[in-house]
Amino acid sequence: MGTAPTPRGKTANLLLGTQADFATPAGGNYVRTFFYSESLGEAEPFEDDPLLGTPRANNRDRTRPAPGLASLSGDITIPIDINHFPIWLEMLFGAGVSAGAGPYTHTFTSGSEVLPYTTVEIEKRAGASFFQSIGCLASSLSFDTARAGGFRQATVSLVGRNQVRLGASGGGMPASVLDRAPVAAAVGLLRIDGVLAANFLGGSFSYQNNPEPDEAINGSKYLSGYNLDGDAVASGTGRVRYVNEAYYDIMQAGDPVAMELEYANSANEKIVFSMPAVRFEKQAFAPISGPGGLQADFNWTAEQTDSEPMLTVTVTNAIEAYA
Numbered sequence: 262m263g264t265a266p267t268p269r270g271k272t273a274n275l276l277l278g279t280q281a282d283f284a285t286p287a288g289g290n291y292v293r294t295f296f297y298s299e300s301l302g303e304a305e306p307f308e309d310d311p312l313l314g315t316p317r318a319n320n321r322d323r324t325r326p327a328p329g330l331a332s333l334s335g336d337i338t339i340p341i342d343i344n345h346f347p348i349w350l351e352m353l354f355g356a357g358v359s360a361g362a363g364p365y366t367h368t369f370t371s372g373s374e375v376l377p378y379t380t381v382e383i384e385k386r387a388g389a390s391f392f393q394s395i396g397c398l399a400s401s402l403s404f405d406t407a408r409a410g411g412f413r414q415a416t417v418s419l420v421g422r423n424q425v426r427l428g429a430s431g432g433g434m435p436a437s438v439l440d441r442a443p444v445a446a447a448v449g450l451l452r453i454d455g456v457l458a459a460n461f462l463g464g465s466f467s468y469q470n471n472p473e474p475d476e477a478i479n480g481s482k483y484l485s486g487y488n489l490d491g492d493a494v495a496s497g498t499g500r501v502r503y504v505n506e507a508y509y510d511i512m513q514a515g516d517p518v519a520m521e522l523e524y525a526n527s528a529n530e531k532i533v534f535s536m537p538a539v540r541f542e543k544q545a546f547a548p549i550s551g552p553g554g555l556q557a558d559f560n561w562t563a564e565q566t567d568s569e570p571m572l573t574v575t576v577t578n579a580i581e582a583y584a
Contacts, residue, residue: 266387274384275299275337276432277348279377283396283422283486287380291432292584294345295441297414299383301335301394303424305482331482333394333421337381341404341413343442343530343578349417350574351583352379352399353468359582364529367583371493371572372565376470378486381419382432391430396422398472398487406497406522407463409446413524420472422483442578444524444532451499452521453511462556464499466522466534468572495536495563495572503547503555512541512559520561528577535573536563 275296278287307326315324339349347367351357355373360366381394397419404415451458471491479485501508511518517538525531539561547557565571 268386268390270298272384272387276382276384276430276435277352278380278382278432280380280396283378284481284483286393286395286425286431288433290434290436291380291382292348293432293435293438294348295340295342295438297338297340299335299337301333301337301381301383301392301397301419301421301424303331303333303394305329305331328482331423332484333396333424334400335394335419337417337419338414339417340441340443341415341524341532343444343526343532343576344439344580345441346532347576347580347583349399349402349415350576352377352397353402353417353470354574357576357583363581364577364579365581367576367578367580369574369576370570371468371495372570374489376489378421380431381421382427382430384430389428391427392424393427393431394419394421394424396484396486399470400472401467401469403465403467405463405465406449406451407500408449411446412443413446413449420474420487439580442526442530444526449522449524452519452523454519455521458501459507460502460504462500462502464497464558466497467495469494469496493571497561499559499561501557501559503557508541508557508559509546512543512546515540515543517564520563529579531577533575533577535575536571537569538564538566538571540564 276291276293278291280287306329308329310327350369354369355376357367357369379397381397383392400420401418451461470493472487475485475488477485517540520536520539522534542560547555563571
């Protein structure tokens, strides 16, 4: 008898569908997109139940536990892909604004008080086992900005309601998957006040929606949804080669500067993260630890102005619109 196929990541597929409400899985035809890894799952830990007077074999062994609170969370590692990234940006920021006559721009801004709940379906055993995570809300986006090999990746963190396993896909008949347009992790640039930043070695970028669980009882063991009562936060880190005091002066001044991160394949294929007001935290600058060249690390945080949101992400590509 020969070998038999077993489930493996290479056969996995990911579908996304926008829900009408928190508890009901999305209907209609989902959207297919790409991913590198995922850790979505429903958890319901046990808790000790110190009930006295129960029948028992001895006085030391643990007795029956009680159920803990059910929750759903996890991360999906995705490519920063010019064509597919807007699918995730809509989860993080809400619907974008598309414009142009080719190439097209798709603009997403922070600050929305209404974000979609999404059904995330992952085919884990080809044609036989489909895990649906229901009520997913995009909690955060993060990625590294340093030069590296391969294609640039990002992590989207999700929270949600519950997970179910289906024997057949609930995603309808998805349209053909969009063409790939990955961005090499070796490319990218930083602008400060519109000027290309010199000697920038990389760092990290993070956007946090900071959703808070709605604990209102609803007749089920699950949450009633999520609230966006806390502030959204865009922040990160940077590392520069010390050749002059330009970055030191920004830290010392404490005044906001405009900052842009750009990842481009061409003028017609690019993603730009724009923040109109970024402050560098004051900290030790270019500490000396040996005879070699000096580097300086810094932390930054973004803020809104009186006329612009904290963060605007603009994607330029050949896709006219995202349904």
